[in-house]
Amino acid sequence: MYTMRTLTKELQEKITPQEALDILKRGNQRFVNNLKENRNLLQQANDTRAGQWPFAVILSCIDSRTSAELIFDQGLGDIFSIRIAGNIINTDILGSMEFACKLSGAKLIVVLGHDNCGAIKGACDHVEMGNLTELLAKLQPAVYEEKTVTKAEERNSSNDKFVENVTLLNMKRSVKSIVSRSYILEQMVEKGEIDIIGAIHNLESGVVQFYEDAYVANKKDVTASLSEKKDLAAKAKA
Ligand SMILES: [Zn+2]
Numbered sequence: 714m715y716t717m718r719t720l721t722k723e724l725q726e727k728i729t730p731q732e733a734l735d736i737l738k739r740g741n742q743r744f745v746n747n748l749k750e751n752r753n754l755l756q757q758a759n760d761t762r763a764g765q766w767p768f769a770v771i772l773s774c775i776d777s778r779t780s781a782e783l784i785f786d787q788g789l790g791d792i793f794s795i796r797i798a799g800n801i802i803n804t805d806i807l808g809s810m811e812f813a814c815k816l817s818g819a820k821l822i823v824v825l826g827h828d829n830c831g832a833i834k835g836a837c838d839h840v841e842m843g844n845l846t847e848l849l850a851k852l853q854p855a856v857y858e859e860k861t862v863t864k865a866e867e868r869n870s871s872n873d874k875f876v877e878n879v880t881l882l883n884m885k886r887s888v889k890s891i892v893s894r895s896y897i898l899e900q901m902v903e904k905g906e907i908d909i910i911g912a913i914h915n916l917e918s919g920v921v922q923f924y925e926d927a928y929v930a931n932k933k934d935v936t937a938s939l940s941e942k943k944d945l946a947a948k949a950k951a
Pocket of ligand 1: 830
């Protein structure tokens with residue numbers, strides 16, 4: 714029986730950012746169709762004992778239903794997985810991404826949001842509790858950016874559409890934050906060494922939808938992303 718190969722330095726170097734995206738798309742199709750690739754994880758543990766050459770880094774939520782390795786059908790040594798409630802960006806997460814891409818050769822960064830996210834719902838309801846308060850504060854800009862729901866009584870977690878809009882906005886803001894807050898990663902995109910893309914995982918169907926309008930793949934995308942950021946800052950000041 715064919716067994717999925719473990720990544721080596723040589724294999725990782727050959728993968729382009731676009732191919733990295735295709736590998737994840739195909740992996741998610743397998744997951745959705747319940748066609749898991751055959752992997753010998755014990756063998757992979759042995760194969761990777763001296764080093765790792767993952768092709769992608771995925772920032773996703775801690776939610777128990779959105780495990781990146783499972784929903785993209787990946788094995789040991791395939792992806793760097795960063796997980797935090799609400800897939801927010803902070804300095805430590807940017808540092809982890811810089812490590813994954815600049816030092817370890819990953820070709821793609823995915824910011825993966827998901828529907829029915831407890832963290833997003835908490836932010837929509839302005840929940841305050843212990844250290845969670847500070848984490849949810851990082852989701853507030855997405856809540857404020859949502860302008861389509863105008864009635865105050867409808868701007869909470871009981872409104873599915875509002876939650877969905879905030880989820881999408883938060884994912885897109887995280888993509889932009891990577892470009893605007895990490896000079897190293899911005900430069901890697903401009904040189905064609907990595908791509909960054911946003912996606913949303915549907916918990917019920919398992920389908921991951923990638924967003925072309927949250928795809929930063931070249932200098933033009935970087936410039937557009939940064940200027941959009943400036944526009945938002947100018948609007949916030951006005
Ligand atoms: Zn979540």
